[in-house]
Amino acid sequence: MSAGVDVEVLGRTRLRVDGAEVAVPPTALAVLARLLLADGEAVTVDELYRDVWEAGPGPVGRADRVSVQKRIVQLRQALSRNTGGGAHRAVVSTEPGPVSAYRLDLPRERVDAHHFRDLVARAQRADAVTEASLLESALTLWRGRPLMAVERLPFARQGIADLCRVRLEARRALLRVNLELGRFPQALHAAEDLAADHPGDGELAATVAELRSRVRSLHRGLLRREFDDPAVSVVIARGDLLTQRDTHLVVGFTDTFDTATDLDIVINQSSLQGQLVSRLYGGDRARLDRDLRVALRGVQPVAKESRTDKRRGKLVRYPLGTVAVLRLPGVRVFGVAYSRMGNDLVARSSVTELAYGLDRLWEALRDHGQLMPVALPLVGSGLARLDGTRHEDLLRMIVESFVAASRRGRFCPALTIVLPQPVLDRIGIPQIAAALAAP
Known part of the structure; x- marks a missing residue:
């Protein structure tokens, strides 16, 4: 690929080329999000139409497929303007078959949701210091509600739920490993962050109180x-x-x-x-x-x-x-x-x-x-x-x-x-x- 293409969905959905945001129409962004959630698998033009346009289970007509293909063209044109030519085809590739299908073909580290999951998975197999570093790096990728551009669409709900679950696991793991390492200020931040989202959790509240006392003693000065x-x-x-x-x-x-x-x-x-x-x-x-x-x-x-x-x-x-x-x-x-x-x-x-x-x-x-x-x-x-x-x-x-x-x-x-x-x-x-x- 001749340019650095990145897809961000952990917050506002956007497409970037070499760090600069590329303007893409909303429905084309929704198609991009659907391809991203396929996690490297090809998605047929019929599946894209049913999911993004919220069509019923009936047959998909020629005009419907054209609507999908127009959005693919919009994505490719947006990339082509910013990469100077052919790099767009390596990003959104066409799969041969009786029904046209498309695949998002990017390295996992160029898609923030995939990179987030991979960092959390690596953290689970690492030593304590590396685990903390990997979890911190993963959580900094989270900029807001995931897949905001398509959160109302049924196809996105399971993907959003899965990402939120992994994030909660990562936050709890970061609290645990910082306690293991004796990094009490970092643990306090992680605990306060969790407690703000779970106000009824008495165990978290007690952890926050204990850590605040520890941090005050560390920084009494x-x-x-x-x-x-x-x-x-x-x-x-x-x-x-x-x-x-x-x-x-x-x-x-x-x-x-x-x-x-x-x-x-x-x-x-x-x-x-x-x-x-x-x-x-x-x-x-x-x-x-x-x-x-x-x-x-x-x-x-x-x-x-x-x-x-x-x-x-x-x-x-x-x-x-x-x-x-x-x-x-x-x-x-x-x-x-x-x-x-x-x-x-x-x-x-x-x-x-x-x-x-x-x-x-x-x-x-x-x-x-x-x-x-x-x-x-x-x-x-x-x-x-x-x-x-x-x-x-x-x-x-x-x-x-x-x-x-x-x-x-x-x-x-x-x-x-x-x-x-x-x-x-x-x-x-x-x-x-x-x-x-x-x-």
Whole structure:
């Protein structure tokens, strides 16, 4: 196949080519959904007409078959316009026989419902850590009511019921495996999600209460502020960001996402970015660069420097506020670009650029954070050259930004700001307490 064709039905039914949605008439989409539910089997033109047009068991006439064939043509034309020719025939193929039949011929990973089922099935045969990862990946594919475009049609009801059953099994399995692994914040999210859909389940309610107590103890910290509107927590912790457990991590980057730490010329080895390479990636900078390329694959660069102008490091520049999500075993690292790497290899930022980067960070957590707690350093206090900005003002800015974003929609139950002892000494506990009271 010459183009990346994807079919999505776990939510709004749509057809995508190379990531862009293709406009398809509603009845043609219904035909596509019927072919998808056949799971690789051919469906005759008569079956398609009876199911999609809700016809009775009587004979299917020539005009009825033409109606079906027109929708097949619409699907193929939509694909042909976006793939430049013949790829559409590999997607919707015609099967020879006394009655015309059609087959949806896509790899299973290009159909979200099939990919969802396969991930859940693989999870059942995996070790605990892999099981959790596979189940998380499967559940992120679920964007809403499955097969919404055809949910009123009888042919879709059993498929919808089966998908919902598999999803419920996956959610319960994710709760179980997170408990086995001692990943209590993740288990709490899974339990709260299930309890919201099953309010009469006393066992689930008890599990939620116990897990909330465990998570509170995990994130008690040096100072803690509980907010009622929204219901989130902000914690100040003393220590090292990269030793935090049961939480996603945030690391600041420049707009070039440089990673080279040799000779401390581009990235200082003692900086958080340098520590990310040496500690979470075991010094394997090539692997970090590969993960960054994957995370940035859908982001349009804004410029590319020449090697003459920028003598070391990476040349491609991304928009400020870009967030690269790095998926490591047991943790996700959200790399947010809030500073510009000058061609003189000096990173510079401003309060405005940091504020914009924080807004984009919260959006990325909403999309990819799975309602997990998140820990971040005092962003802007290191080598990003926010000259003249006091540490307590940065702290207040982070808290205010987080709470304001949470009021627009819940995405994270607890934010932990990790401060090393020298920063704590510089700010002072009274100033930290005042910053937490700011919103």
